[in-house]
Amino acid sequence: DGGITQSPKYLFRKEGQNVTLSCEQNLNHDAMYWYRQDPGQGLRLIYYSQIVNDFQKGDIAEGYSVSREKKESFPLTVTSAQKNPTAFYLCASSIVPLAATGAFFGQGTRLTVV
Amino acid sequence: GQQLNQSPQSMFIQEGEDVSMNCTSSSIFNTWLWYKQDPGEGPVLLIALYKAGELTSNGRLTAQFGITRKDSFLNISASIPSDVGIYFCAGRAYNTGTASKLTFGTGTRLQVTL
Numbered sequence: 001d002g003g004i005t006q007s008p009k010y011l012f013r014k015e016g017q018n019v020t021l022s023c024e025q026n027l028n029h030d031a032m033y034w035y036r037q038d039p040g041q042g043l044r045l046i047y048y049s050q051i052v053n054d055f056q057k058g059d060i061a062e063g064y065s066v067s068r069e070k071k072e073s074f075p076l077t078v079t080s081a082q083k084n085p086t087a088f089y090l091c092a093s094s095i096v097p098l099a100a101t102g103a104f105f106g107q108g109t110r111l112t113v114v
Numbered sequence: 115g116q117q118l119n120q121s122p123q124s125m126f127i128q129e130g131e132d133v134s135m136n137c138t139s140s141s142i143f144n145t146w147l148w149y150k151q152d153p154g155e156g157p158v159l160l161i162a163l164y165k166a167g168e169l170t171s172n173g174r175l176t177a178q179f180g181i182t183r184k185d186s187f188l189n190i191s192a193s194i195p196s197d198v199g200i201y202f203c204a205g206r207a208y209n210t211g212t213a214s215k216l217t218f219g220t221g222t223r224l225q226v227t228l
Contacts (some may be wrong), residue, residue: 004156006156019120031146031215035218040221041220041221042118042120042202042218042219043157043202043204043218044218045215045216045217054152056215058215062166067191088154090156090157092156101148102159102204103147103159103204103216104159105149105156105157106156107155107156107157108154108155108156111156
């Protein structure tokens, strides 16, 4: 079945450590996205990529980094520079330009800093 | 970064009632999407709209793309318990060119009582 897979579903990190969240899609979508969701909040865009080896900062990119070496994969690294990393992270993908199918989301990764 | 204004923030309704929610933006959008999110899961696309004035249905759900292109509406008829969740609007601004960047609303939390 085609879809987007995020792993792990739950992740715990000690303060000062970097951590990488995985996102893989087999929908053959060119565009991929990372969003952050805080309790009671909407989704805020961290980074997005419309093509392999290219990505753009979203609204809250500070303290995060990404890579897009393969069309299927768009990992997100939460660095120690991110002041408040505890949140629910969502990965999505879409065709380009964004069209009738909208963006498809993964199941999310809940990151907790301990 | 911009977030769309979505209202109401939360709703408590009785099973069988109709529900209306809306989303407004200060800028023109050329795509409106409506998503539903269950607790701890990624959002799922409900309806996509691409033309001003467009009215689209998906079962008991009906959404409209506002004539001004700055708003959108979602109606749910004859609500049932499984309609519980958070509903998000999302839009692609007119001035993003071919970019696939989506902006999300703050969400409407729907709770249905028997």
